[in-house]
Amino acid sequence: MGVGGMSGRNPSGRRVTEPASDDASPPGRRRRGRPRSEEADRNILRAATEVLARQGLGGMSIEEVATRAGVGKATIYRRWSSKGALALDAFLADAAEMLPAPDTGSFRGDLLHALGAWVHSATTTSAGTTLAELVAEVQRDPELAADWRKRVVFPIRGRYRVIFERAVSRGDIAADVDTDVVLDMVFGAGLYRLLNRHLPLDLDFVAAVVELTSAGLGVPPTLSHGAAQLASA
């Protein structure tokens, strides 16, 4: 088995998310030749998502994705340089809703909601496994690693950072808190349980992490019952 390294990327190696952006030419300028089929794009991503969910990254073959998408293998290789790059895009398309950071009125509530939603996604969908496999793939493909950071890690962290900004403006935490370390500890704890499965990844865990974090940051206790709110969501 084994995910298998990469090797041989195609010359263009394009990303999928953004259309062109590589043209300094006037707007509307098309590339020469037949344009890439957007339907093929969609079909490939849909097929990849299905296969990924059912069989994981290790059990996903370009061959099967191509067949399910009704597309030639070359059409995939023209767009993505490796299995990992394709999986990343397929993962991203689904991963957006994993990451809410709504204002619940308190730091505890915000964190509870954010980590709770993450835990929910990770435990009730295939996202958790895919995440783990993707993280491993990233370890052996530096190009993919760069994309991973740029398109997954940093956006996620940016999204969560507002929780701390709100807490600072509320006066709940000090302005000089090292947000990065706190995020690493909170979501790192979640990742740790997700990957090792040594203990349940549940709301009790979420609550404990939030409480410990809040205590560490000196956040005053709240009266609101964030956990109850979350559970009813």
Add this chain to the structure above:
Amino acid sequence: MGVGGMSGRNPSGRRVTEPASDDASPPGRRRRGRPRSEEADRNILRAATEVLARQGLGGMSIEEVATRAGVGKATIYRRWSSKGALALDAFLADAAEMLPAPDTGSFRGDLLHALGAWVHSATTTSAGTTLAELVAEVQRDPELAADWRKRVVFPIRGRYRVIFERAVSRGDIAADVDTDVVLDMVFGAGLYRLLNRHLPLDLDFVAAVVELTSAGLGVPPTLSHGAAQLASA
């Protein structure tokens, strides 16, 4: 050696747990036929370790390990049920020294030392990458996952737990602290940086994690300079 105290496989096959058992005969009783070559065992593990370090789990093939060990493929499969199982053993042989938990006299010092050593191993050897790949492999092989927990995760946690026991007996932390969650947050944070490489995995990070954890647990400040101790180690 070995994390789990253990660890060889027993002679009967690919089990991972404990040898003994399949004959009730007196100790020293040999099974019929040619006994397994212990030299083959050693050669295989050595070869696997080399390949793992150089090429990672994804780039490791049983074929290459067999060739380098001067051994037939069947000889490997007779002992290990899969590539992951072999890699786990090869990893364990090297991983033991990643995990000291000496008594430094204070909770902060203990934690600093433990996490610092982990970070050192993860950043200066190939252990970090192998760890990540093994974690991914574990996601898709339930048998391997069980072994992983039994032989890696639980032993590690058990070893670290003494840090908390010492802190309780010192009166530094309350007796009802949820050790599991704290461990998840501390080493989860490390794992998170290791896998994503979005920020440096260095002593500043270690110190920040320890400080935040200590604050969260209400550990009184120390005068000792754990970080300095560690850095000089």
Add this chain to the structure above:
Amino acid sequence: MGVGGMSGRNPSGRRVTEPASDDASPPGRRRRGRPRSEEADRNILRAATEVLARQGLGGMSIEEVATRAGVGKATIYRRWSSKGALALDAFLADAAEMLPAPDTGSFRGDLLHALGAWVHSATTTSAGTTLAELVAEVQRDPELAADWRKRVVFPIRGRYRVIFERAVSRGDIAADVDTDVVLDMVFGAGLYRLLNRHLPLDLDFVAAVVELTSAGLGVPPTLSHGAAQLASA
């Protein structure tokens, strides 16, 4: 030029024979739309000839020919229905000079000259290999086979038949000689050595074939020194 008197395809498509027919309009009448580029025609044939000479029919891809000709693939397929058809045209453009049948004054001399020239072309250029590959291609493409006979085999034979007419008028051979069989034996022998390369395809061979043929046909010995003439050519 050309062997078959040939040769353009007609404007309507990939036919190989003669245009005519699809418009009853007066000559010079142009079809609507942009006319086919004659420069593209030339570039394609030139590129095909180069590739054919360097890599043979098996190693020739339409893709490479198109690239070398600075032309789109469709521009080739608009003109030729298959790789074989294109190769046939490319071959014919070069093959014309393979086939002289000058009047040397004697049957032996004529035959010597004709077969000698054929042998020369077949052994000093890539024509021999191309010929063999084309012959094989012809076996599996009936349309190409028809063209092959019409544009290569029959023209060649027609050209050589004059040798026998001259011999009959000289009184050297009987009028009822089966020209076809003789031609098959003479050039068949050459083809046989060309394809199998079991023995050298040289002037000694040519001389032996001519002598044996002449003897079989009862041609009286000549005093002329055809071989010498040929060798000096």
Add this chain to the structure above:
Amino acid sequence: MGVGGMSGRNPSGRRVTEPASDDASPPGRRRRGRPRSEEADRNILRAATEVLARQGLGGMSIEEVATRAGVGKATIYRRWSSKGALALDAFLADAAEMLPAPDTGSFRGDLLHALGAWVHSATTTSAGTTLAELVAEVQRDPELAADWRKRVVFPIRGRYRVIFERAVSRGDIAADVDTDVVLDMVFGAGLYRLLNRHLPLDLDFVAAVVELTSAGLGVPPTLSHGAAQLASA
């Protein structure tokens, strides 16, 4: 058996020439490891023969042969270095009976019989087409060409040469006749008609070739009715 005395490849690889020979060791000495499956050998050759007959060399894919033989592609590549090499072996297995050279009592009869049988095979089976495609394949694969000569061309010629030896001993032809050239002319003529299909490859043609050849060699007329004999066979 087959023409070349054939036939197994030697154990060292994909060579086609002679079976064993590389071991000076005592007979019965086996190589280490699992021996090649002779059943796989048979299945592959049988499948290749079928595909070759139905679709020709051009339409034969290793992939299909493997599937029909119930064998992995690697098992074929382990034995034959190329499609051509496999086709050659498949062809040889069938080609043996193409080449009788029985003693009919006269040179004309012998030649009639030999060429007649060749023509029969070439026109009533797929051997003719396969032959042509193989000949073309040989043009672009020097290794295959060497095998072709060694295992097809020379054995065939050797087999036919006895016709001339018998004729010499009968006193029908001179002892210094260039057998090679005569064979080239006789069978070259057949090949020429086979490949070009410009004229029928029938008994009239065979008779004409034999007559012309006999005349060229000064063979006295016979009373026997070779053609009749042949036709009734």
Add this chain to the structure above:
DNA sequence: TCTTAACCGAGACGGTACGTCAAGTCTTCCT
């Protein structure tokens, strides 16, 4: 002059087959 038809180069399309690699299993001989 404007429309229309057929061409043009470029390059993507769905496919087939390539020859290689590694998986885990099986079969031989040897120790």
Add this chain to the structure above:
DNA sequence: AGGAAGACTTGACGTACCGTCTCGGTTAAGA
């Protein structure tokens, strides 16, 4: 019976071309 060797089937890899199609554009004849 274990061990080394090397066969086996399976299945995916990434590449090369196939012959077709689709773009933005050009070129000439016909209206």
